[in-house]
Structures are given as C-alpha cells and as structure tokens.
Amino acid sequence: MTRFRGTTAGAVFVIAAVACVASAQTIAPPSGATLAATCTGCHGPAGHSAGAIPSIHGRTEADLLQAMLDFKNDRRPATMMNRHAKGFSDEELATLAREIAANWR
C-alpha cells in the first residue's frame, strides 16, 4: 500500500475503499471462546458458578443447545436467560453449546 502514496486523491479513495472491504471480509465471526466469554461473568469461570446462579459445566451439547433455544423462544421460564439468549443467532447458540460441552468440564 505504501507505494501508492502521493497519487491523486481519487486513487487514495479507491485504496481506502478496497481496504475497508478487505477488513470487512477478514473479520471472522465470533468464535466459540468469544461467545462463551459472555457467560462466565455470571456462571463463573468455565461455567463453575461461585454462588446462586447455576453452574453450566459438564453438560452435553444437545442439552445446552436445547436449553438456550427454549430460553430464546420463551418456552422455558427464566428471570434472566430469556433476555440474554435472544441476543444470539441460532447458529451462534449452536457454536456456544459446542464450545461449552467440549471445554467446560
């Protein structure tokens, strides 16, 4: 990119636009680890709760996904989880369930 310095304003604009597209394309969707980091503040490190909020480690992927989808679709009563689960796409909830089941023993 450096070699384009000093060209016309128009060329600089084109380069900037290309750079924007490039960065948009190279930002990956949130990983399982990033999604799971939104859980640990309440459910504890690796899902080991320190208090009244349920621990969520050691569960199967299927159970976790079902629970989160039920919270999201208001099929399961909750004080808080129905509000949180609606913040994620179904695909993200699947990634989350896979991440937690695989890593939170």
Next chain:
Amino acid sequence: MARKGITRRLFAGAALASIPVASMVQAQPARRRVVVVGGGFGGAAAARHLRLADASIDVTMIEPKSEFQTCPFSNYVLAGFKTMADITHGYGALTGRHGVTHVRDMAAAIDPAAKTVRTAGGQTIAYDRLVVSPGIDMRWGALPGYDEAASAVLPHAWQAGPQTTLLRAQLEAMPDGGVVVMSIPGNPFRCPPGPYERISMIAHYLKKSKPRSKIVALDSKDAFSKQGLFQDAWKELYGPMIEWVPLGQDGKVVQAIPGEKTLVSEFGQRHRGDVVNVIPPQMAGRIARDAGLAATEGAMAGWCPVDPFTFESTRAKDIHVIGDASIAGAMPKSGFAASSQAKFVARAIAASLAGGPQEAPVYANTCYSLVAPDYGISVADIFRATPNGIVAVQGAGGVSPRTPKDAAQFRDQEAHYAEGWYASATKEIWGS
C-alpha cells in the same frame, strides 16, 4: 484510522503465516509485552485473560493499591448488611497462579511514540500493546463548591474505599428524624442504576434503624435506568421516606456549601441535610487524559474514543482504552461491561500479537440492583460492534419484567442471583 490499522495488521499476519515456522521462531525478538494500567474490573480482567489467552506474553499490571474494593455491593456496606472486607479483593491469584507482574506504583505518563509507561516511582516500562483501564476521576469544581476537600465533609462514595466508610459512619451517626440529601449528575457517569440502588439501600437502613428519617434525591435528569422498577418498589417498600426530585422539578444541583451541609438547586432552593452525598460529574482517569487519549471537545469531552471492534484508541496506535474511561456506545459504564470488554480485548491482542485473524466481538452487560435485601431487579444486554459504534442487539436484553407472575418470588430470586452474580464476576477476575 484504526480500521486501517487493523487491516495492516491482518496483512502483516498473513505475510507472517507464509514464513516457515523455524525461521519465524528465530525471527522472534524478545517476549511480547503487554502493559495494563489499572487493577479494577477492566484492568485486572484484561491482565488475567491475556495470560489465559497466551501464557507466552509478559503481562505487567501497574496498580498502586495492594487490593481492590468494588463499587458493586458498596451500597450494601452503606445499608449495613455487607462489610468492606466483603467487597475487597487481592491480587494474589493474578500474580501467583496467573503469572501477572504487579507493579505497585502509579502510572504517571504514557509515551505512545516510544511505547513506554513511566511510573510515579520512576520506572519506565516498555510495551508492545498497552491496555488503559483507569476508571473515573471526579471533575472537581465542575459543581461549584464541590472539590476534593469538600468530599471529606460531603462524601461522594463513588469510588469504593475510605469514602464508602465515611458515608456509612455519617449515616450511623445521624439522629432519627434526620434528612439525607443526595445529588445525582447528568449523563454520562459510572454505573447508571447506582444512584437509585443507593437511594433504596439508604432507605432500607433508615426504615430499619431510623424510621422517622427521610432521603431527598436531587437529580440532574428526568429519567434514569430501571426507572419504573425502582419507582414501583420505592412506593411499595418505602413510601414517603424517599423523595426523588427530577430536573423538571428543580432537581439540578448547581452549588455545594460544605460548611453548611447544603446543596443549592438551579432555581435557588437550598437543601440542608444531616448527611449529604454528592455524586459529582466525572471524566476518564487522569493518565488517559494526560496521554491525549480523551476527547477534548463536544458532549463526550473527557472520555476516550475507541474503535468499537478492538477498543483501540482512535487517538493512539497500540493503546486500548477499556472500561468507564472509554466511549463504548450503548454499553454502560459498569464493572461487568468493563470486564466483558477486557476479556474480548485480551484475546484480540493475543491473536494479533501472534499474527492470527481478527474476529468480531460480542460484549455483554448484566447488572443487578437490590431495592431491599430480598428484592432484586436487573438489566442485561448483548452488544455488537458496527463501524458507527457499539449497539445493543434489538429484541434482546432489557430490564426485569414490571409485573411478573409470582412477583414476590421473582424479585426474591433475582436478589439471590445478585449475590451469585457478584460471586462469579469477582471470582472470574480476582478469584483463585
């Protein structure tokens, strides 16, 4: 600018990936160094999660204190059912188990060009990446008559510690029948529901111990966080003991007179209290402002603009500003939000230093407030980055329902969860 910065690093990462591993190892200079300024919800979480993300990174946390006292739950110290010990957390696990170097000194200056931090004690510490999480400073004098000396008489108690203890002692010394006067600032400020939880907790203490007393809260705003929930509960639990005076009813305080324990409102009304709690206007901690990381004009002057995808300062490369000091769009200035930002930024920095790909962030906030020990309410949101700032996911999050089924049980359950939330959130940062 910052977006281009990301792109450059991504290209650099791609180039690095094509070099054979052996030569890459040889080309590695020294260990990569990340310095974190501040040991609160943002800083301590960033330090810990940097080490968890990549144990080959040297992490140095610059924090003058040997232990941290949290603003969350400090209102329960005022109410008398928690102690300062309950809200105090040490750094033993961070340094011992997680291998963070704790420099017990004040960060005095940042040199973004040399990539160094100088401490008040005279050390110069070099960084590859810097995380700045200094929290808030009070804007002394922004409310005429309210400076640091005045806070010894009219405590703010908006940074937990001696100020909390002072306000608690004043409440205990107040005779029954006394009046507590509180001043609440305009937006933005640390912990949007905090003043209203504090009103509740002081009322809880008064109802139990000094039932002929009252609390008058003078507010610079007409609306506030979880407003309907708080006001329903106040009416139900405390009745006329709480008087909340909004901006539209001359609630804005324009002068403090410490010698007379008096606050003066916009239209000249004088409110004398037996105890006066002033929550003053605030700004990003000094180190961030001195380093030129804060905006100097506009509505957000005094706070630090950042890239919503990385929390990298838009004013200095390789410096990330997180927590209350940053301008984080829809995210509130809360400890939980700061630690959520810290966790993502820690992994993003580790990935970037290793030449790995950039990923899209997801941030969260979950905040409980107690209106009474068995009456909890909450607000929660999931946040995403857009080029125009951080936004809350629509159709998700929000506050507790206003009229849940089995309301008493619902509020009691959330009060229990408030305790659990605090236990987990602090364990994740300072716990062993």
